[in-house]
Amino acid sequence: MSLTRELANPHSPITRFLNAHLPGGAANDAYLKAARNLTRTIRPPEVRNVPWTTLGTAIDLRIRMWLGAQVHHGVKAGINHLRAPAGFVPATPGHAAKYTPHLNAAKAGEHLLQLLRRPGPRDPTPADEEHLARLAIVAARYEHIFRTAEIPLHHQRAVSHFTELRLGADPRYSLRRLTSEIPRTYAVDVCQQLDAAKKPLAALKGRPLTCGPLFAGSQDVGHAEGDFIAGGVLVDCKATITPAHYPRQSLAWLQQLAAYLLLDYPDHYRIHEVGLYLSRQGALISWPVPEFLSLLGARQSLPDLRRHLRVYLGTAFYRR
Structure with a gap:
């Protein structure tokens, strides 16, 4: 079972924990406000x-x-x-x-x-x-x-x-x-998206890079693997033409970022910023970790959230 499928299940332990401790309303509002201000969308091939x-x-x-x-x-x-x-x-x-x-x-x-x-x-x-x-x-x-x-x-x-x-x-x-x-149209589509990425992601190029990062708690949710971490910035890529049309979807994306952050129990990756990169809009929407947790509604520190999640998922495993 992957993290994505666990988050799609409203009764899964990770979903229940995030809903209780990081409900995310203000974070989703902040994301949607930023996404609605984007004017560019790279359309996929018309086939x-x-x-x-x-x-x-x-x-x-x-x-x-x-x-x-x-x-x-x-x-x-x-x-x-x-x-x-x-x-x-x-x-x-x-x-x-x-x-x-x-x-x-x-x-x-x-x-x-x-x-x-x-x-x-x-x-x-x-x-x-x-x-x-x-x-x-x-x-x-x-x-x-x-x-x-x-x-x-x-x-x-x-x-x-x-x-x-x-x-x-x-x-x-x-x-x-x-x-x-x-098909050449597919290759051109990828080229256009990469070209759009070069400016917003320029600050990440040359930094220490981990692709497909696994976390200490990945196995506690079946399998959790991020897109990449560059210099302590955790980024998840989304290639959508409708980045602001579905609030439930964007909330799930934010919870996915939050899950990655919390599953890094020992702070191995030293994540200090998290963000969603919208490849068809050429935009990185990111927050410093303290601001991100505050917007998600956190009432505990990151170390406490990590510790409580670890215990909670361990207890949930034995209840299965």
Whole structure:
């Protein structure tokens, strides 16, 4: 069970704790006021069946790449799922015939990870940017396999629909085929969002970076993994065209940030600021931690909230 699914359940222990200790009304009002003042929205491609999840993950990955990330745990986990997908264990010739395409896709993914570990060009051309966007989209498709692992039907679809290409054993050629099948409109969309990110996130570039941070309390809610922390600033990326239309949704986003902050029980990441980055508006809405907690309605200090949450989740675990 992931933190997102736990927060969607009004009866889960983490939701009950946050509702009681950090109800968030003033924080949500502050976020909505800032979001409603944004005038720019990068529209997605005007095509049918836009892969919203894939493009949202892709821009998150592309921003991480731009910030200097070289390790992408979710992508690697998706590749590992392809390497040994459920039901495709090559114990017999028949199984091997079904398994080989997934193994070849996994080999292409390993080559992709090698490319992502290399520093990008210092002064990328538009062609370089489009190529990097295509790599990010393919990487997002691998990560989608990992993210759907707890939902069997979606996971099977993610594996079986990863690509319709008949990939060969050469990982370099296979990766070129995977990137070339990405519609150019999708790559341009990611490029536009990255370009919009460079100014609002400039202050984070060059700072110590942790991507996909796990927290001391992550296992207490099943799995909790943030987007990235740069120099003590915790950022969660949202690629939405309607950042201020759904107050319940934005409140859930703020509670997600609060959960990450509190689950860092020993203050390992020294988080001093938290924020939502709206990639289609090119805007970072953030607060220093004391102000964020005050807006959420906190009546206790951050160390006390962390300590009480740890005890509460531990007690809730034993009540299950």
